């Protein structure tokens with residue numbers, strides 16, 4: 249090293265040393281000293297505050313403060329329910345503790361619960377069975393008893409007067425299903441080695457559906473027990489994917505009009521659900537609002553095709569674009585439209601793409617047991633690829649009963665329903681479904697066009713498929729609902745906003761049914777419009793009131809009372825103390 253280089257090196261070292269000293273001095277002066285000062289003051293303050301306290305008091309106060317902080321943290325940052333929702337719930341919880349309020353609520357709830365139970369019993373003939381018959385019944389006797397049970401259902405759906413519910417009801421199809429059911433009554437796809445027939449049928453049902461929705465060889469899926477299960481499995485898959493990315497409470501973003509199965513899934517799987525408003529006029533989801541709701545925790549965006557309340561198809565392509573842009577999966581709920589939309593083009597009602605043709609769509613639910621006309625208890629969930637599907641599978645490799653693997657929620661499944669579903673799809677074929685789609689969609693559009701011309705009511709949006717939603721700006725629309733019930737119609741009443749709908753099925757397409765519905769609506773509206781501001785009575789009043797109760801937990805309780813009432817086996821006379829214990833001996837079955 250030369251002398252010059254040596255000098256430069258020394259000067260540099262001294263400069264660094266000086267800089268370090270200056271920085272240390274600055275840190276002491278501007279950071280450490282003030283911190284020490286504040287800490288000293290804090291300590292002195294705490295000591296002063298605790299001066300008069302005994303040690304036990306310090307411990308108790310500290311514990312209470314910690315508990316309060318934990319409570320507040322959980323209340324404020326509990327992720328799967330919004331703050332306003334929880335604040336409202338807590339508020340009503342406290343209000344309901346006021347003795348006067350509690351007494352009044354209990355009295356009203358008691359009345360409501362009794363009314364629900366009574367209405368459930370109204371349509372029941374005969375006393376309830378409480379125990380097994382001593383000896384089994386022979387076929388003739390059994391058929392006679394079954395016949396009596398069957399008579400409890402009045403068959404208004406056969407006349408096409410029921411919204412949705414029974415999508416075909418054709419006698420020949422019933423026979424075909426019954427025959428198929430008989431052939432595969434014992435089959436269980438949990439054992440593909442024992443029942444390769446049903447395994448093949450399930451795989452083919454899924455494959456046929458994937459083709460209907462323009463999937464490719466990667467597209468896959470599973471047969472489930474219904475729309476709700478298909479939807480919940482998709483949510484489970486997306487939740488599992490998000491959890492793998494370290495998100496504890498993943499978020500689902502749905503239009504406010506989406507089916508309640510999504511709320512059910514969110515509740516079951518401990519996910520947060522955000523409901524996005526829809527455009528007032530078109531009833532389609534507000535894309536800008538959906539975009540604003542997206543966060544790091546969003547695990548799926550949802551579009552309905554179409555939605556249940558007013559039969560409107562959400563802008564699937566725009567939702568899918570958002571999904572692609574932010575790398576979020578997109579589920580299309582095609583449960584209701586699953587066997588209409590894929591055939592609309594061929595039936596002469598062209599639609600924008602809504603299926604796997606749309607990049608960004610990652611899963612689709614489609615119900616075979618609605619417009620697929622298969623027996624109740626079947627639907628299909630489809631995914632763009634196997635990687636997604638595998639997230640819904642359940643595997644327990646360590647079970648003492650052997651390695652357990654199952655694709656859906658159920659363990660054992662009804663092979664006969666899968667077989668009957670397969671048989672129905674094969675029986676209809678593409679031409680059959682194009683024909684049913686043509687009949688259903690043209691009937692719905694006919695009804696919609698006629699109702700649009702009726703003064704006093706309006707049709708929600710531009711329904712393209714099978715549901716026609718009706719509202720009114722002039723009168724309480726539940727009065728129309730009541731009037732149509734009087735005339736024998738069984739429609740769906742909807743809330744937020746008050747409305748009703750008719751879901752057109754094959755029975756509704758029978759000659760004369762659509763015209764008679766339109767005629768009944770026209771006549772009823774004409775009567776109502778004579779005094780549009782009149783009070784709404786009957787069932788309509790209940791629906792109206794249910795929407796206006798701010799404490800939703802009360803509505804929740806009444807709904808639970810309804811579910812309880814579904815399991816009532818008390819004969820009305822039991823309440824009067826006059827009945828037996830319900831035990832029925834042989835030959836005595838439910839004859840009362």
Ligand SMILES: Cc1ncc(COP(=O)(O)O)c(C=O)c1O
Nearest residue numbers: 474475476507554555556583584
């Ligand atoms: C759009 C939509 N999604 C999901 C479902 C749920 O189907 P399921 O009743 O078979 O569970 C329905 C039922 O009407 C629906 O209309």
